[in-house]
Amino acid sequence: MSDREIDRQLVARAQRGDKRAFELLVEKYQRKLARLLSRFIRDPAEVEDVTQEAFIKAYRALPAFRGDSAFYTWLYRIGINTAKNYLMAMGRRAPTSTEVEADEAEGFEEGEQLRDINTPESVLLSKEIAETVNSTIEQLPEELRTAIQMREIEGMSYEDIAKAMNCPIGTVRSRIFRAREAIAEQLRPLLGTRKDKRW
Amino acid sequence: MKDRISALMDGELDDTSASQLIDSLGRDGEALQAWRTYHLISDAMRDGRVLSDGFTARVASRLMAEPALLAPAGLQSEPRKWFALSAAASVAAVSLVGWLAFAPQREARPPQVAQASVTPLKKQPAIVPLPSATNDYLLAHQGFSPRASLQGMAPYVRTVSDQSQESTK
Numbered sequence A: 001m002s003d004r005e006i007d008r009q010l011v012a013r014a015q016r017g018d019k020r021a022f023e024l025l026v027e028k029y030q031r032k033l034a035r036l037l038s039r040f041i042r043d044p045a046e047v048e049d050v051t052q053e054a055f056i057k058a059y060r061a062l063p064a065f066r067g068d069s070a071f072y073t074w075l076y077r078i079g080i081n082t083a084k085n086y087l088m089a090m091g092r093r094a095p096t097s098t099e100v101e102a103d104e105a106e107g108f109e110e111g112e113q114l115r116d117i118n119t120p121e122s123v124l125l126s127k128e129i130a131e132t133v134n135s136t137i138e139q140l141p142e143e144l145r146t147a148i149q150m151r152e153i154e155g156m157s158y159e160d161i162a163k164a165m166n167c168p169i170g171t172v173r174s175r176i177f178r179a180r181e182a183i184a185e186q187l188r189p190l191l192g193t194r195k196d197k198r199w
Numbered sequence B: 001m002k003d004r005i006s007a008l009m010d011g012e013l014d015d016t017s018a019s020q021l022i023d024s025l026g027r028d029g030e031a032l033q034a035w036r037t038y039h040l041i042s043d044a045m046r047d048g049r050v051l052s053d054g055f056t057a058r059v060a061s062r063l064m065a066e067p068a069l070l071a072p073a074g075l076q077s078e079p080r081k082w083f084a085l086s087a088a089a090s091v092a093a094v095s096l097v098g099w100l101a102f103a104p105q106r107e108a109r110p111p112q113v114a115q116a117s118v119t120p121l122k123k124q125p126a127i128v129p130l131p132s133a134t135n136d137y138l139l140a141h142q143g144f145s146p147r148a149s150l151q152g153m154a155p156y157v158r159t160v161s162d163q164s165q166e167s168t169k
Helices: A003-015 A019-037 A046-064 A071-089 A101-105 A114-117 A122-138 A143-151 A159-166 A169-193 B002-009 B016-025 B029-046 B055-065 B077-102 B134-144 B156-166
Strands: none
Touching: A003 A019, A003 A046, A003 B002, A003 B016, A019 A071, A019 B016, A019 B029, A019 B055, A019 B156, A046 A071, A046 B055, A046 B156, A122 A143, A122 A169, A122 B029, A143 A159, A143 A169, A143 B029, A159 A169, A169 B002, A169 B029, B002 B016, B002 B029, B016 B029
């Protein structure tokens, strides 16, 4: 099942009244949406508020979502409109539509400017998480490290990874899972003990 | 379970297994935690931005206050499509019946045929004498004719005309 089809199933369930399904979409897209909205709004706390508002608006508009576009495209458009309305209400200038488009948002991954807008606290935490993830990846056996990087960084399918690594698809699936579990194991103390934990 | 969640988020699970797993994600806390952590790892490998830990909980809290979406639309388009098709079929059927019933009646024209030089034989129409009570019978029962209500006075006029012919004979 493709990523888009997974979203479609979650949306269909949410449309039938399953709020838990919508929460899974929130889990999945919260950081991507916040990353997009941080191009409009500099303050991290405000970014979170607008991101939250965008998700609520999306939930309310869910009955009208027909799946003509991908869910995240639709969500990002709602997010951009929410950010613009927020800035206008605050008497601030909203970027024009040509400055940030939803189509651009789809391919938007990361930029150095994002790191500049984070507060020292969030920068520290983000750095801590990133360092934990990266250091764990560096310590992984080579076959696990290669598999997870091909998947997450290169966005390759299991089939392509299997060809590249000359191994069965089932082995790729196992390697990626083991890599994720190894990283998750290192993250658990960090995520579970901090009072001001941010993730 | 977790290995299947890992495959699910990579879009590498078959449809049946994926549907079952999505079902269980809403019930199993450990599965949900894995879904959450794996997505965090994925995002962290691409970009370090994080949100506060309470973000999802705050959204969930606001969702609880939202009315449930009990009038599905959008992706639930199959039942709507069938409803629309059946409604369209019903309208079409009613329209057809209405058109057949209320369309102006035309006298049937004989089919046009090629003119031949052959002189047609003149045939005298057969004259069948009607019983004397026929006109009275038709007049009394013209109300039961399906055309009577649609054609107004036409049947009645025809009957009177017929009677007029009788009287001229």
